[in-house]
Amino acid sequence: MRAPYPKAPPRIVACIVCGATFVVQGRGHVKRRHCDEHRERRWVSYYARNKKRVLEQRSHRVDELRAWFAAYRKANKGKRNVWHHRRRARQVGATGRHTHEEWLLVLRDLPMCFWCGRRDAALTKDHLFPLSRGGTDDINNIVPACRRCNSRKREKTPREYLDWLAEVGAA
Numbered sequence: 001m002r003a004p005y006p007k008a009p010p011r012i013v014a015c016i017v018c019g020a021t022f023v024v025q026g027r028g029h030v031k032r033r034h035c036d037e038h039r040e041r042r043w044v045s046y047y048a049r050n051k052k053r054v055l056e057q058r059s060h061r062v063d064e065l066r067a068w069f070a071a072y073r074k075a076n077k078g079k080r081n082v083w084h085h086r087r088r089a090r091q092v093g094a095t096g097r098h099t100h101e102e103w104l105l106v107l108r109d110l111p112m113c114f115w116c117g118r119r120d121a122a123l124t125k126d127h128l129f130p131l132s133r134g135g136t137d138d139i140n141n142i143v144p145a146c147r148r149c150n151s152r153k154r155e156k157t158p159r160e161y162l163d164w165l166a167e168v169g170a171a
Helices: 037-049 051-075 075-090 100-109 146-154 158-168
Strands: 013-015 019-022 121-125 141-144
Touching: 013 075, 037 051, 051 075, 075 100, 121 146, 141 146
Parallel strands: none
Antiparallel strands: 013 019, 121 141
């Protein structure tokens, strides 16, 4: 893999219309010659003259991006799930992290629901100690659980969930 380009120092440039100075950040080929106000004016003027062309190009790019994102989501479901769970963990302020590969190892070592032992059900990630109750997002705090058990456990700790199961009389 190639090393990234070094970041160029900012340059101070004068607007060719009004003479106001502004800072340009980027490599040497960046040729910005107008201040923000005049860039906006030029864009409004260009858009008015070429509205049809601009909208066609924009819609074409939007369709391409939608197709690309759909293909990416389909090809990378595991990565998307990890991203979603990491984001949720960050939102509640949980510490720790795990990768998709670590989760696959957990599934390989324990290919059944941690709570009821079902092997035929689709397995989901269950935090032993819930994130909302101070649990971490570390792989040591995650076990596979069927959707039924994961939904029933909700925000209970393992002790609370096992006591609740005994009370309800279902295992």
